[in-house]
Amino acid sequence: MSDSHFARQLQREVRQRRTFGIISHPDAGKTTLTEKFLLFGGAIQQAGAVKAKKATRHARSDWMKVEQDRGISVTSSVMKFEYGDCELNLLDTPGHQDFSEDTYRVLTAVDSALMVIDSVKGVESQTEKLMQVCRMRSIPIMTFINKLDRDGREPLELLDEIEDKLGIQAVPMTWPIGMGKRFQGVYDLINGELRFFETAENKGARPREATVVKDLESEELDRLLGETAANELREDVELLSGAGYPFDHEAYLAGKQTPVFFGSAVNNFGVQELLDNFVRLAPAPKAREAETRMVAPEEPEFSGVVFKIQANMDPDHRDRIAFMRICSGKFERGMRVRHHRLKKNMQLGNAIIFMARDRAGAEEAWPGDIVGLPNHGTLKIGDTLTSKEELKFLGIPNFAPEFFQRVILKNPLKSKQLEKGLAQLAEEGAIQFFRPITGREFILGAIGALQFDITAGRLKTEYGVEATYEPVQIYAVRWVESENKKQLQEVRKKYHNSLVEDAQGAPALFFPTRWRLEKAEEDWPEVRFTHVKEH
Incomplete structure (x- = not known):
């Protein structure tokens, strides 16, 4: 392959990738949303039972026994799936306050984050802590306000709380029509479309096509929503257009503004709109800081950094896996790289990619991808591997x-x-x-x-x-x-x-x-x- 052809392929692969983490307080619906993402991406055919302390099937991303016993996520899973023209690397981070060390570490490996907020409880303490880490690294954050099918807080009150507690401008991209038993759907503020909520008959399956109404002033709106709800929506939209912030993509990328979407993950409602906008707005892999310089993902020479070690993912084999983020160039199975801390060469022959606990051999990987390297003690968190230049990536903290x-x-x-x-x-x-x-x-x-x-x-x-x-x-x-x-x-x-x-x-x-x-x-x-x- 010629250098110019490889450079074009590398640029294309980088543009197609989105590497992100999902952060939330416990029970906000993060694991449910994760599964629905996998469902819409075609990675699974049916979502598992999430609230399943007695169920036989647990959430796909919760593989450790203690997670299944307690019904919480205590480790970070990596899941790769496709959506549209994009390759998504989703790092499902622990939401429980007692597992923040691993969460902090995982947030060093992502280019953006998706914050899930419970519409009933609003912004909670753990979300504030995670937000501090995101702010330290200026990570772009998109927000999903979940559980609109329950009676919760007023949407304007939730937006104010995000701004007050998290110190970031909240810009609604969709707007809910009612909530709880009165919840009828959301209005797409960007495209001027109404999407009507229908409870999926099978919550683990894809929803039916939503009805779309383009004209907010049409009499059809009164007929579909009822006059009271229709007028409330018109008033809310008018208020937002006068008092709200306009969406600014650069402000979002700088971590100063968060686009906000409303929905019900358990009912699959709002998930597709969220995904569509995420792949459109979220950043592709970015340059990363090393001790000597910034390393751009489009650079042809391979580099990667180990950000996580997980022991005994497979209890039958007592394995240890080093999670490495590809930072530049192309990873190929069997390639020889330089381990700079140990100052010796090593061969990467058995790398794997993840779909929660499921694994597959990684023949190749590109910047933004996460690969697992079987590890017998030679790799530690923070280690940098490169094909050529001596580098040491920064920004992986121990608290x-x-x-x-x-x-x-x-x-x-x-x-x-x-x-x-x-x-x-x-x-x-x-x-x-x-x-x-x-x-x-x-x-x-x-x-x-x-x-x-x-x-x-x-x-x-x-x-x-x-x-x-x-x-x-x-x-x-x-x-x-x-x-x-x-x-x-x-x-x-x-x-x-x-x-x-x-x-x-x-x-x-x-x-x-x-x-x-x-x-x-x-x-x-x-x-x-x-x-x-x-x-």
Whole structure:
């Protein structure tokens, strides 16, 4: 293939791709919407039962046993599917507040996000946290206000709340007609079309074609909606045209404005309009920052970054998969690449692509695609692989945990299995662990307290280790860094009994109280006590 032909193909493949994450508070309907996307994309024929604590079929994206038991998503799944002329890579992120570390990490691998909001509950705390991460990276966000088939908050009130709590302009692209039992459909504000809601007879199937009415002033509108609802719609549309923001594509791409769609994912209503607009408006893969320069996706040389490790996706094989985002060039099965952290070459012979738990061999992949690499400990989060130039991609954070427990091993003969299990679970971001310099115990740290239960369960089922916990008096942990080596040495000496190493061997300090942390920061101004560490 000539260079010019390859360059044209590369540009075409990049333009066709959309790599995005879905973020939400628990129970907003994220997993339902994910399945409906797969349904409309032809990736599945029937959506699974999502609210299924007793059901035999669980959501396609919830493959881990604890997710099925609890009815929540605790890991991040990757699903690839086609829609129209586009290749979509959907990263289904955990919505539960106790699994935000993995969510943060996944948001470093996407080019845009889709935010799902429950029309009954509005903007909730976890959504605010996730929005902060998106804002840090100026990720474009599209919003779907879900569950219009239930009686919920007023649409204008929801728009105001998005703007007040999330600090982003909310621009409605569709507008609901009633809600709950009075919900009749939505008005497409961009195309001037009315789409009427009908409850799908089979919620797992595609809906029938919607009726379309072009003229908002027509008498037919009164006949179809009833005079009261028709007049309310006319008043709302007039109010929005006078007081609302006009949609600005550049503001959306800059993360300053979010287009808002209304619908009911469980009834398939509004999902197709959302998808149609998403592939039209959402960005294709963008340039990514490395230590030395920005790397454009259209560059011919291959590069990729590992953003996630998942152990034991297949319990029968005890596997470990490194998730790599292609950043530039073309991936081909069997290609040789340079592993820059280890400074050695390696062959990528058994890469896979994902459809939730299902897998297929990846013969080729392009920028924006996510591939899985079987991993035996050689790949870690943040590793950069390239075909040529030495690069180190940035922007994959490790956040300081907020909860701490000491591990108590029930059977001391299982200490090696415990260490192996914790190392692998820490590597995938499920938990963090720290080892005091002065002892051999393990202190676990988590972003959310429920992670301790998850870790204990996985240690038992995946590694045959039974462990319990006991509380420890720790207010915070901070990694310590400084260009002033003398001060750093003095800090390590003064706080020797509080000095620990994380799973990667990086030095950190435990502080029992907020006052001790602030005192250390005051006493050692040239030392950084940081709560975020770059992988």
